[in-house]
Amino acid sequence: TSKPIVREFGIWHYRSVNDIVSSDGNFVVESCHRYPDSTEFDVAWNAARAFSIIVFIFAIIAIIVKCTSACLFTPDDRYRSGSSGIVTPLYLLLGILQGGLTFLLLDSNACNDNTMAQVEGVTFEDQCSLSAGAKLSISAMVFWLAAGVTSFLEGKAWQSECEERRLASSSVLPE
Numbered sequence: 001t002s003k004p005i006v007r008e009f010g011i012w013h014y015r016s017v018n019d020i021v022s023s024d025g026n027f028v029v030e031s032c033h034r035y036p037d038s039t040e041f042d043v044a045w046n047a048a049r050a051f052s053i054i055v056f057i058f059a060i061i062a063i064i065v066k067c068t069s070a071c072l073f074t075p076d077d078r079y080r081s082g083s084s085g086i087v088t089p090l091y092l093l094l095g096i097l098q099g100g101l102t103f104l105l106l107d108s109n110a111c112n113d114n115t116m117a118q119v120e121g122v123t124f125e126d127q128c129s130l131s132a133g134a135k136l137s138i139s140a141m142v143f144w145l146a147a148g149v150t151s152f153l154e155g156k157a158w159q160s161e162c163e164e165r166r167l168a169s170s171s172v173l174p175e
Contacts, residue, residue, distance in 0.1 A: 092148035
């Protein structure tokens with residue numbers, strides 16, 4: 001039995017199927033390649049490429065900021081400095097937006113009228129679907145959401161604790 005030939009196109013690379021002829025016979029090999037310099041990227045494709053870089057850098061910055069703020073400030077200072085409270089959750093939720101914008105690829109010429117999908121004498125069905133990388137990106141956005149929600153709840157807990165300490169210290173009168 002033979003399986004159908006499927007051409008896969010990603011943000012940065014595409015999967016190619018090559019027929020290799022050797023003295024041992026013919027072999028079909030699948031491999032990933034960078035797009036050739038002659039590839040025309042439309043606005044949606046370029047935006048998806050840009051956001052795939054931005055979300056990666058953004059994630060590294062978020063981790064560094066969160067880790068350093070936890071080590072450099074006391075709990076009261078962390079709340080006042082904005083590293084807890086509402087700033088961090090907004091920062092994390094912005095990561096979801098950036099990750100989602102990488103899916104602009106589905107509306108680009110990678111999916112619509114892709115000239116690289118055309119092979120002389122062979123017609124490929126124009127159909128874009130989510131690959132393993134896209135599904136991993138969706139799961140990453142779910143984790144960004146979970147981190148944003150838990151960070152918001154952490155900020156609320158710090159705010160309540162700081163308020164309780166402030167009330168407790170103001171209610172104790174010096175003798």
